[in-house]
Amino acid sequence: MSVTPLSVSVPALNLKAQYERIRDEIEPVLKRVVDSQMFVLGPEVDALEREVAEFCEVARGVGCASGSDALLLPLMALGISAGDEVITTPYTFFATAGSISRLGAKPVFVDIEADTYNIDPAQIEAVITPRTKAIIPVHLYGQAADMDAVNAIARKHSLHVIEDAAQAIGAVYKGKRVGGLGTVGAFSFYPSKNLGGFGDGGLMTTDDPVVGRALARLRVHGMEPKYHHHEIGFNSRLDALQAAILRVKLRHLETWTFERRQAAQRYQSLFETHELTDWISTPRERDGHVSVYNQYVIRVPAVMRDPMREFLTSRGIGTEIYYPIPLHLQPCFADLGYKPGDFPRAETAARETIALPMYPELLDEQQRYVVGSIHQFLDAHAHPRLKADRAA
Ligand SMILES: *Cc1c(COP(=O)(O)O)cnc(C)c1O
Numbered sequence: 001m002s003v004t005p006l007s008v009s010v011p012a013l014n015l016k017a018q019y020e021r022i023r024d025e026i027e028p029v030l031k032r033v034v035d036s037q038m039f040v041l042g043p044e045v046d047a048l049e050r051e052v053a054e055f056c057e058v059a060r061g062v063g064c065a066s067g068s069d070a071l072l073l074p075l076m077a078l079g080i081s082a083g084d085e086v087i088t089t090p091y092t093f094f095a096t097a098g099s100i101s102r103l104g105a106k107p108v109f110v111d112i113e114a115d116t117y118n119i120d121p122a123q124i125e126a127v128i129t130p131r132t133k134a135i136i137p138v139h140l141y142g143q144a145a146d147m148d149a150v151n152a153i154a155r156k157h158s159l160h161v162i163e164d165a166a167q168a169i170g171a172v173y174k175g176k177r178v179g180g181l182g183t184v185g186a187f188s189f190y191p192s193k194n195l196g197g198f199g200d201g202g203l204m205t206t207d208d209p210v211v212g213r214a215l216a217r218l219r220v221h222g223m224e225p226k227y228h229h230h231e232i233g234f235n236s237r238l239d240a241l242q243a244a245i246l247r248v249k250l251r252h253l254e255t256w257t258f259e260r261r262q263a264a265q266r267y268q269s270l271f272e273t274h275e276l277t278d279w280i281s282t283p284r285e286r287d288g289h290v291s292v293y294n295q296y297v298i299r300v301p302a303v304m305r306d307p308m309r310e311f312l313t314s315r316g317i318g319t320e321i322y323y324p325i326p327l328h329l330q331p332c333f334a335d336l337g338y339k340p341g342d343f344p345r346a347e348t349a350a351r352e353t354i355a356l357p358m359y360p361e362l363l364d365e366q367q368r369y370v371v372g373s374i375h376q377f378l379d380a381h382a383h384p385r386l387k388a389d390r391a392a
Pocket residue numbers: 066067068069092093095096138164166167188189190200201202
């Protein structure tokens with residue numbers, strides 16, 4: 001089959017399209033902050049913290065400089081330090097494990113579930129030691145991890161749970177929003193996240209007032225009140241400009257999530273119409289979960305993944321690989337002693353997954369072009385053995 005090329009390309013991400021929709025709302029708030037000349041923390045950040053906490057159905061929000069710091073600060077607040085161990089997944093963005101190592105603690109990995117790419121709770125208990133202090137499940141691509149199972153293990157062994165919710169603001173797990181499912185929730189406002197600022201930013205959520213106060217202190221060098229330092233924090237403040245922009249965007253978040261979910265459904269039905277579901281696996285949303293589809297990630301046989309990506313690039317279609325090297329195989333973690341084969345599901349996912357364009361403004365015709373192009377590639381280039389398997 002052939003597909004007529006679109007005159008426009010289909011980028012992996014299109015922030016300009018989103019900005020066009022809200023430009024008229026953003027410009028006055030930029031002016032408001034600039035006129036106030038209050039740039040760091042202050043009333044805009046306070047308001048954002050309240051609004052995000054309310055959105056996540058959590059008692060308190062504490063803004064900070066990035067999603068990476070939103071992981072680092074709670075580990076510090078919970079007293080995690082050299083000699084401690086923290087369990088997490090090897091199939092995530094670097095910051096999840098990097099934050100643990102930054103404090104001198106040791107990341108301990110367990111494999112993922114093959115269908116959701118999230119940490120497999122069934123493998124957690126086997127790696128718990130007397131030094132284990134916390135678990136960091138990641139809600140990857142916008143779908144919550146299996147939090148009941150994670151929390152049951154955490155309770156049994158008196159461990160803290162920090163949700164890495166950087167990709168999942170608004171995601172629902174059994175009727176509850178992510179961010180309120182563990183001790184602390186960590187969010188990122190990096191521009192490519194579902195709620196993205198015009199630069200870096202992050203926020204932590206918690207229902208624990210003591211932890212909330214510690215987080216708010218640690219982001220300003222452990223200071224409370226002014227010039228009294230009881231512990232050593234660092235500078236991880238959120239800018240007022242970012243907060244003001246994010247407050248505007250937060251009002252649209254539910255609509256954008258709805259549009260992302262619609263786009264995911266359209267991909268699914270296009271893959272079915274093209275009869276491609278024997279070749280590729282599409283994302284699976286578990287019962288009781290509402291995914292916010294920060295990414296739309298499909299799986300293809302490993303031999304075809306990179307050639308398919310090149311073909312799509314040549315057709316003006318942007319894609320990404322999240323993540324080509326699982327964290328246990330990163331050079332910087334060599335001293336942890338892991339080797340290839342330790343986490344086969346994460347390693348397979350690293351070879352087979354590819355993220356397709358996904359954003360609220362993605363058009364039906366763009367999605368038809370993407371799926372039509374994948375069809376064309378598979379017809380022309382699919383590995384002969386795979387073709388034979390399919391014919392059999
Ligand atoms: C983006 C991301 C982070 C880090 O957020 P930054 O704001 O870029 O520091 C952490 N964990 C995951 C899973 C992420 O996707």
